[in-house]
Amino acid sequence: MADTAVDELETFRAETRAWLEENCPPSMRTPMKDDEIVWGGKREKFKNPESKIWLERMAEKGWTAPQWPKKYGGGGLSAQEARVLQQEMSRIKARQPLFSFGLWMFGPALLEFGNEEQKMRFIPDIVHGRTRWCQGYSEPGAGSDLADLQTKCEDKDDHWLINGQKVWTSYADQADWIFCLVRTDRSVKHEGISFLVFDMQTDGVEARPIKLISGSSPFCETFFT
Ligand SMILES: Cc1cc2nc3c(=O)[nH]c(=O)nc-3n(C[C@H](O)[C@H](O)[C@H](O)COP(=O)(O)OP(=O)(O)OC[C@H]3O[C@@H](n4cnc5c(N)ncnc54)[C@H](O)[C@@H]3O)c2cc1C
Known part of the structure; x- marks a missing residue:
């Protein structure tokens, strides 16, 4: 140097x-x-x-x-x-x-792949700790083989319609927003997955804590109906 x-x-x-x-x-x-x-x-x-x-x-x-x-x-x-x-x-x-x-997770991905509007919308709130995020990837039938995820997401022109279930969603019951992997195309496995973010207060979103035999647990099942 x-x-x-x-x-x-x-x-x-x-x-x-x-x-x-x-x-x-x-x-x-x-x-x-x-x-x-x-x-x-x-x-x-x-x-x-x-x-x-x-x-x-x-x-x-x-x-x-x-x-x-x-x-x-x-x-x-x-x-x-x-x-x-x-x-x-x-x-x-x-x-x-x-x-x-x-x-640790959403911000770095957004900085790499997001557009300017998305970065301005979300990054400052992450830096200041104003928004708590959870990660909706794993599903009951899609863990190690994450690309087999089935949570269905349909484009309804002015909104996305999501139906499915996530599991092991750490602190979903305390999070404000979720970054989530959903299936937008069933004809292709990996390429048919989209990355979506939404407010956990949205109608039809429910996080149920999972009790573990060891006592306290961060985990939830998260349902989208
Ligand atoms: C502390 C912690 C926090 C987590 N937080 C989150 C979170 O916030 N959000 C989220 O989405 N997920 C979270 N997860 C879930 C984690 O990502 C999943 O546990 C992971 O995706 C594995 O899935 P699974 O538990 O269903 O195991 P499975 O995929 O069912 O695997 C079970 C066992 O089978 C083995 N196995 C699987 N496939 C094969 C194969 N083809 N050949 C041989 N062996 C195989 C695995 O190695 C493993 O030992 C968390 C997990 C932990 C431990």
């Missing part, structure tokens, strides 16, 4: 360290407790009030999604800067401010 780049990175490290020292609340520097994990979304209660402050401050800088483009609310950091941020957070044992299938 050229000297200027090294210098810039060290400046970034110093600024990041100072910012974290000033902005990371004391309890956010302690080990995460299960019931204090912040998943965001409309139903987030923030059991520890400092976790709300921490999320807001980090999201304001785009540091919940450090490498996502700034125009969608991300941090716009290079890979090296993001690594420095992670190192400096580790140094003070800072908690991750947001756990989110939007950050």
Whole structure:
């Protein structure tokens, strides 16, 4: 790396360290407790009030999604800067401010394949933890062989009509929106699958928690009628 780049990175490290020292609340520097994990979304209660402050401050800088483009609310950091941020957070044992299938799964796919309107519509809400997402892929007869999924989706010109069932949908009962794989063409297996997103409050969407013998479980069965 050229000297200027090294210098810039060290400046970034110093600024990041100072910012974290000033902005990371004391309890956010302690080990995460299960019931204090912040998943965001409309139903987030923030059991520890400092976790709300921490999320807001980090999201304001785009540091919940450090490498996502700034125009969608991300941090716009290079890979090296993001690594420095992670190192400096580790140094003070800072908690991750947001756990989110939007950050880990839907957002990266949307940034890669979505159009501009879709990115502007959804990415900022993911960065700020305003929308909680769940993943509707697995079905009772389509797990390892995911491409065998049968949830039927018909184009009704002004809307899509969906009928079917998903399973193992983690936290579907607490999610605001779902990113979902549906079958729009039965004549071809892989090419007949479409990726659809919709509000979990839509009529005919029902999430039923699955009880496991081990006790607590994130899983749901999710029905589209
Ligand atoms: C913690 C966790 C969270 C999850 N969250 C979600 C979620 O949010 N959304 C979602 O959609 N899904 C979720 N899943 C579901 C997960 O993706 C499915 O478990 C996965 O798709 C496998 O499907 P299945 O459980 O039906 O197993 P099956 O496909 O029925 O497989 C059962 C067993 O048979 C084996 N097997 C399958 N096919 C073959 C073959 N052809 N030859 C040999 N062996 C085979 C498999 O290896 C496995 O051991 C989650 C799973 C876990 C564990």
